[in-house]
Amino acid sequence: MIGSSLAVLYGIALVSAMGVQSARAAYADECQTPDGDQGQCMPFSSCRNIEERLLQAQKSGQKVPPDYASYLQKASCGEFNGVRHFCCAAAQIQHNSKVMNVFKDEGFDCGNFLSQRVANGYEVKLSSRPWMALLRYNQFGESKFLCGGAMISDRYILTAAHCVYGLQDALYEIRLGEHRISTDEDCRQQGRKKKCAPPVVDVGIEKQLIHEKYDNRHIMNDIALLRLSKSVPFQKHIKPICLPITDELKQQAEQISTYFVTGWGTTENGSSSDVLLQANVPLQPRSACSQAYRRAVPSTQLCVGGGDLQDSCKGDSGGPLQAPAKYLGEFAPKMVEFGIVSQGVVTCGQISLPGLYTNVGEYVQWITDTMAANGL
Numbered sequence: 001m002i003g004s005s006l007a008v009l010y011g012i013a014l015v016s017a018m019g020v021q022s023a024r025a026a027y028a029d030e031c032q033t034p035d036g037d038q039g040q041c042m043p044f045s046s047c048r049n050i051e052e053r054l055l056q057a058q059k060s061g062q063k064v065p066p067d068y069a070s071y072l073q074k075a076s077c078g079e080f081n082g083v084r085h086f087c088c089a090a091a092q093i094q095h096n097s098k099v100m101n102v103f104k105d106e107g108f109d110c111g112n113f114l115s116q117r118v119a120n121g122y123e124v125k126l127s128s129r130p131w132m133a134l135l136r137y138n139q140f141g142e143s144k145f146l147c148g149g150a151m152i153s154d155r156y157i158l159t160a161a162h163c164v165y166g167l168q169d170a171l172y173e174i175r176l177g178e179h180r181i182s183t184d185e186d187c188r189q190q191g192r193k194k195k196c197a198p199p200v201v202d203v204g205i206e207k208q209l210i211h212e213k214y215d216n217r218h219i220m221n222d223i224a225l226l227r228l229s230k231s232v233p234f235q236k237h238i239k240p241i242c243l244p245i246t247d248e249l250k251q252q253a254e255q256i257s258t259y260f261v262t263g264w265g266t267t268e269n270g271s272s273s274d275v276l277l278q279a280n281v282p283l284q285p286r287s288a289c290s291q292a293y294r295r296a297v298p299s300t301q302l303c304v305g306g307g308d309l310q311d312s313c314k315g316d317s318g319g320p321l322q323a324p325a326k327y328l329g330e331f332a333p334k335m336v337e338f339g340i341v342s343q344g345v346v347t348c349g350q351i352s353l354p355g356l357y358t359n360v361g362e363y364v365q366w367i368t369d370t371m372a373a374n375g376l
Contacts, residue, residue: 025041025077025078025085025087026041026078026080026212027041027042027043027078027080027085027212027369028040028041028042028212028365028366028369029041029077031077031087032087033075033087033088033089034071034074034075034087035089037089037090037091038089038090039087039088039089039090039092039093040087040088040090040093041077041078041085041086041087041088042085042086042087042088042093042369043080043083043084043085043096043369043372043373044083044084044085044086045096045097045098045372046088046093046094046095046096046097046365046368046369046372047086047088047092047093047094048092048093048094049088049089049092050072050075050086050088050092051094051097053068072086075087075088080373081373081374082373083372083373093365095245095364095365095368096365096368096369096371096372098368098372098376099367099368099369099371099372099376100245100368102153102376103153103242103243103245104245104328108153108240109234109239109240110131110152110239110240110241110242110243110327110334111131111240111241111242111327111334111335111336112130112239112334112335113128113129113324113334113335114127114128115128122277122278122279123275123276123277123278124262124276124277124278125188126179126186126187126188126195126197126237127177127179127197127236127237129262129276129278129335130151130177130236130237130238130239131150131151131152131239131240131241131320131335131337132148132150132151132176132178132262132263132276132319132320133148133149133150133151133157133159133174133175133176134147134148134149134174134175134178134181134264134266134316135147135148135149135157135159135163135171135173135174135226135266135318136171136172136173136174136175136202137167137170137171137172138170138172139170145175145181145264145266146163146167146266146317147159147160147163147266147316147317147318147319148263148264148266148316148317148318148319148320148341149163149174149226149316149318149319149320150240150241150319150320150322150337151176151232151238151239151240151241152240152241152243152337152367153240153371153376154231154232154233154234154240155227155228155231155232155375155376156225156226156227156228156371157174157225157226157228158223158224158225158243158320158337158340158360158367159223159224159225159226159318159319159340160222160223160224160317160318160340160341160342160358161210161211161214161216161221161222161223161224162216162219162222162317162318162342162343163224163317163318164208164210164224164226165210165214165216165224166216168208171205171208172204172205173202173203173204173205174202174203174204174205174226174228175200175201175202176200176201176202176203176232176238177197177198177199177200177201177235177237177238178200178264178276179197179237179275179276180274180275180276181264181274181275182274184199185197185199197236197237198235198236198237201232201238203228203229203230203232204228204229204230205226205227205228205229206227206228206229207225207226207227207374208224208226208227209224209225209226209227209370209374210224211223211224211363211366218295219342219343219356220298220300220301221300221358221363222340222342222343222358223340223358223360223363223366223367224318225367225370225371225374227374227375241320241322241335241336241337242325242327242334242335242336242337243336243337243360243364243367244325244336244337244338244360244361244364245364246328249325249327249336249361250361250362250364252325252338253302253338253339253359253360253361254283254302256283256323256325256338257282257283258280258281258282258283258323259280259281259282259283259304259321259322259323259338259339260278260279260280260281260321260322260323261278261279261281261305261319261320261321261322261341262276262277262278262319262320262322263276263277263316263319263341264276264277264316265277265316266316266317266319281304281305281321281355282304282305282306283302283303283304284303284304284305284306284354285303286301286303288303288306288354289301289303289354289356292306292353292354293343293356297356299359299362300358300359300362300363301342301356301357301358301359302321302338302339302356302357302358302359303354303355303356303357304321304339304354304355304357305354305355306353306354306355316341317341317342318340318341319340319341320337320339320340320341321337321338321339321340321341321357322335322336322337322338322339323335323336323338324336337360338357338359338360338361339357339358339359339360340357340358340360341355341357342355342356342357342358343355343356
């Protein structure tokens with residue numbers, strides 16, 4: 001709503017000025033504000049002070065004062081996906097307010113899990129990890145699940161960029177609510193009664209959104225969002241996982257001693273398990289991965305696993321690295337996706353090196369901005 005009325009609020013001059021400047025910067029590029037502060041090129045909903053001023057003007061129905069319109073004109077750094085961007089001082093950057101309103105809504109039921117324990121060996125209980133998604137590809141005329149992901153809203157799946165990059169034409173569908181791939185109906189015995197999960201939901205993909213700075217060679221910024229072709233209602237076996245949307249949760253990523261990886265073991269070679277599995281994996285110091293991969297490991301990655309071969313070969317490429325955590329002051333812990341299975345985790349049962357996982361907390365800004373730009 002704000003976007004459509006921006007031109008009215010501070011005049012047409014800014015729009016034309018932005019047309020000139022749009023080639024100058026890209027999303028999140030470093031820049032300098034008109035006040036001389038270091039900042040980044042961000043959509044207005046991610047810049048606290050600019051959003052507040054524009055909302056104030058919108059509520060009053062008056063134009064922004066000429067001096068602030070001039071400030072905005074100087075601060076404008078581009079228009080991407082039809083959304084105006086401004087150079088926002090680092091201290092003013094906030095997670096995109098439009099998406100945060102969704103994540104913080106009382107009706108948004110994320111991260112509810114039945115049990116941390118697994119039933120038979122590594123098998124999870126039916127419908128106990130309702131955010132799990134399977135990515136389906138058409139390879140040489142054959143349909144295959146080659147990656148995993150996690151549902152984070154009724155319209156978006158979070159996965160790894162390497163599961164999408166170069167595979168855009170092959171990737172065509174997401175499966176939600178699955179437990180055992182080979183059976184049409186997933187059931188469990190409870191005494192004399194048989195309890196069954198509702199049917200799986202297969203849904204098409206409207207947009208494949210790879211991180212703009214994904215480095216295919218070094219597997220950096222290995223994160224992508226898939227916008228579903230339609231909204232999928234939450235039900236018992238299909239619900240989103242929570243994200244580390246607070247500073248406290250982001251800091252926790254480095255303090256959790258044991259994580260869970262969940263999946264069917266789907267890798268580029270195809271699924272290795274018919275049933276949904278879970279393994280416990282320990283957090284490792286980044287130095288362990290620096291040694292294993294012979295390179296520096298930045299804060300955008302977590303080093304997890306290794307040692308006992310119960311590694312994320314039980315998980316999926318692109319699937320979630322998760323742990324229960326206190327979420328937005330709620331009493332019961334919620335399951336939070338702290339990482340995405342990224343690199344070094346496809347050598348199941350061979351040398352057990354720790355794996356590199358995309359550190360989701362470092363990308364919540366990108367996630368919220370990308371969702372806001374492409375439709376909630």
